Amino acid sequence: MNHRRIAVFPGTFDPITLGHYDVIIKSLNLFDKIVIAIGNNSEKNNMFSVKKRKEWIQKTFLDFSGIEIDLFKGLTISFCKRKKAKFLLRGIRNQLDFEFEKNLYYANKKLYDCIETVFILSSYERSYISSCLVREIIKNGGNYTIFVPNSVRI
Template sequence: MSQLDPRIAVYPGSFDPITLGHLNVMERASRLFDRLIVGIGVNIHKFPMFDAREREELIRQSTPHLTNIEIRTFRGLAVNFVRECGAKIMIRGVRPITDIAAEITMMMANRRLAPDVETLFMIADGELAHVSSSLIKEIAPIASDEELSRFLPPPVVTALRAKLAASARTPR
């Protein structure tokens, strides 16, 4: 395999949907590396709220100010995707306490699979560190747009409202 480039980093995740915490990590990581590839993981065993194309578009709408990012989708192991991108660094956004143990376990497995890829953990800034896509899905039906805007970029609030309205009209 060719030499991996330390100036390229990959930030993989489901981003279902992208939150202000994800965006904070993207903004900071994009300042550290020449190129940041945001990898949207597609898992056929999960049922996301937004499909991969919708997630890609929401990230694109939320990041026009970041000129050195590229958005791609991938299937399979994130560490393999990082190598396919020619990157040496995998960014992992973590929430304090809740994610650390699982992320360290995953990092150790990734080191066995791809010892030439380093994992960089980043915690979103203070008031965003607890935000997760799961939390958003839980509170969205009962939170106001103003409340959701404390956790989500504006395009995501709009898309989330449309998605919830569409699912409310769909018989179960």
Template sequence: MATKKIAVFPGSFDPITLGHVDIIKRALPLFDEIIVAIGTNASKKSMWTLEERKEKLSKAFSDQAKVSVADYSGLTANFCKKSKAQYILRGLRNTTDFAYEQTIAQANEKVNGVDSVFLICSPEFSHISSSIVRDIARHDGDYSSLTP
């Protein structure tokens, strides 16, 4: 029997955006399972609680049996090993994202044997980032067209 192809899609998801949804939906045919993993960082102050973020993610993918939501702290590669995931899924909006992710991906593969799979986000979502959504929310703006 073939090994189940499991990918971890890590992030803070503070909040989840339509860009995240785009990457996950487009990655579904590539993997048997995708674990959307919320990384917790004690030194980082999130705008939404972990429970709120888990709820939004679960709701966004409630119709997808292949998608599960989890949270973790520490190294993403260690979470991958614990979850028996062979891949880290990452979305790229631009060359800046690629330059940042490339070194991390190479280290994860070399040190932990976890391969990274990059998907370029669809053009209509390339301008969206969680930090932009947080900035709009902080100033009581309407960010509903950027999130599920």
């Protein structure tokens, strides 16, 4: 099937959170296909294996059509080119995210002018949730399950 509006939603998803889920659900009717791209960021010390992260995402979106899950290394823009994606999907939780994402936007435009970044604001109720927060809760024995989809169980 030839998809016209392909978006890549990149991240480490270590683990996937309800914030990530929120952005994807809000975006489903904007695109023909969303590629959830699990990246291997060399600067991040991942708590969970790529295999486990992919499994959680697959279980989370099992009943959704138009979602593909893939792994990538290197530049997100190179991955977008390979996937023939014209859109880069990014979630914004707060002002800090916006400043960070704005700089990435300009760099990505320089590298690949054909890509357009679409920013989706997370819902207010989930704007504080991050994978980093969830990992800290897990490390310290707290109830992480209220911040992640049901598929994420340690």
